[in-house]
Amino acid sequence: MWIVPESAIGGLVDDQSAFDAVEATFAAMAREDAYNFPVVREALGEGRQYGFKSGLDRAGAQLGVKAGGYFPGNSAKGIINHQSTVFLFDPDTGILQAAVGGNLLTALRTAAASSVSIAHLSRPDSKVLGMVGAGHQSVFQMRAALRQRKFEKVVAWNYHPDMMDRLSAAVAEAGLPFEEVSLEHLGAQADVIITITSSPAASLMDAHIRPGTHIACMGTDTIGKQEVEPALLARATVFTDEVAQSISIGEAQHAVAEGLVTADAITPIGAVINGTHKGRSSAEEVTLFDGTGVGLQDIAVASKAVDLARANGSAIEVAL
Numbered sequence: 001m002w003i004v005p006e007s008a009i010g011g012l013v014d015d016q017s018a019f020d021a022v023e024a025t026f027a028a029m030a031r032e033d034a035y036n037f038p039v040v041r042e043a044l045g046e047g048r049q050y051g052f053k054s055g056l057d058r059a060g061a062q063l064g065v066k067a068g069g070y071f072p073g074n075s076a077k078g079i080i081n082h083q084s085t086v087f088l089f090d091p092d093t094g095i096l097q098a099a100v101g102g103n104l105l106t107a108l109r110t111a112a113a114s115s116v117s118i119a120h121l122s123r124p125d126s127k128v129l130g131m132v133g134a135g136h137q138s139v140f141q142m143r144a145a146l147r148q149r150k151f152e153k154v155v156a157w158n159y160h161p162d163m164m165d166r167l168s169a170a171v172a173e174a175g176l177p178f179e180e181v182s183l184e185h186l187g188a189q190a191d192v193i194i195t196i197t198s199s200p201a202a203s204l205m206d207a208h209i210r211p212g213t214h215i216a217c218m219g220t221d222t223i224g225k226q227e228v229e230p231a232l233l234a235r236a237t238v239f240t241d242e243v244a245q246s247i248s249i250g251e252a253q254h255a256v257a258e259g260l261v262t263a264d265a266i267t268p269i270g271a272v273i274n275g276t277h278k279g280r281s282s283a284e285e286v287t288l289f290d291g292t293g294v295g296l297q298d299i300a301v302a303s304k305a306v307d308l309a310r311a312n313g314s315a316i317e318v319a320l
């Protein structure tokens, strides 16, 4: 089997290869060539969470699981709070093929998901990117989004204003103007909005959003989190990575619980990639992507990392 250490990932998988892997995965899911197994998520006490996201891609001959969780005590020990590892198996024999560091890959595959939605659903003339959230993931989200449209400016709002420095520095590094704004001003200017927070209640309201906006809701990946008002999902055309996750652990859980949206009104983004759904139908339509994060995304980018690491000699071979 092969080991690809966390420290090697940054030199292997870039935004474009993550985009390609995730786009192909969403397409395979919509063709029913690939499916995710039910998510396991357990509270371990003292704020610790642990879970498993797994799946099988028959077309890509990939079987695997991401084991990972959130350990709030880690930062005091100088370790990242989110920790994960991806394990890949031979789908014909079940033999373990690789163990791959999953921390950076999680950020890359999550940013790839929103950027796939921007590529397929936002207006091609989008000029202003709005960011709601300024935590660890926000920088990856912003950078991946900038590759999809000719954005001229980034505006941002964060619940904790003191956290804005990291995102504003990354925007400056990308060579674009940056403005910290209220949610009203963000919605009034942005053509594309990414929400990436751990919020337990809606920040972005339906009234903030102007016609033609594309919103990628990326922070809500578990029961009880919420970033946007359910009325916004009722107004928007809603797309997702996987409908089952969207209505149970994704942003749509709240709109579905309130009876504002039904599962059959939510379209897998893979259908747009495959051309079986037309995607955006007008320049006025509000589109919303509910990115819940599926195991197949992790498997796809980890497989890419293994291929690249074996090709450049950075994969470590061990006998199990």
Ligand code: NAD
Binding pocket: 106, 110, 132, 133, 134, 135, 136, 137, 138, 158, 159, 160, 163, 196, 197, 198, 199, 200, 201, 203, 218, 219, 220, 221, 225, 291, 292, 293, 294
């Ligand atoms: P982080 O801890 O670095 O940042 C948290 C962000 O949430 C900050 O912007 C913070 O200000 C904001 N926030 C915290 N409490 C809030 C509140 N009450 N109201 C509004 N905003 C609040 O986290 P991160 O690593 O950037 O991750 C952000 C979110 O994305 C987390 O919820 C994480 O679980 C989720 N996530 C989703 C996926 C996916 O595939 N969908 C993948 C990775 C992470």
